[in-house]
Amino acid sequence: MWVKIVIGAIVGLVVGHWVPPGYAVWVLIGIILGALLDFTAARYFKKEKQSE
Numbered sequence: 857m858w859v860k861i862v863i864g865a866i867v868g869l870v871v872g873h874w875v876p877p878g879y880a881v882w883v884l885i886g887i888i889l890g891a892l893l894d895f896t897a898a899r900y901f902k903k904e905k906q907s908e
Contacts, residue, residue: 857894864890 868886872879 857891860894861887861890864888864893 864886865883866886868883869879871886872882875882
């Protein structure tokens, strides 16, 4: 889980370097998207294992 959140934060830093409104907002967006990705992937793979 933490890896996806950290990757989201790093991507937010990179995007925030060029795109307004700046670093803090894009890091926050990256963290939220990383957490949502982790949550969605966990639910998807849990359903996939149950169907086997």
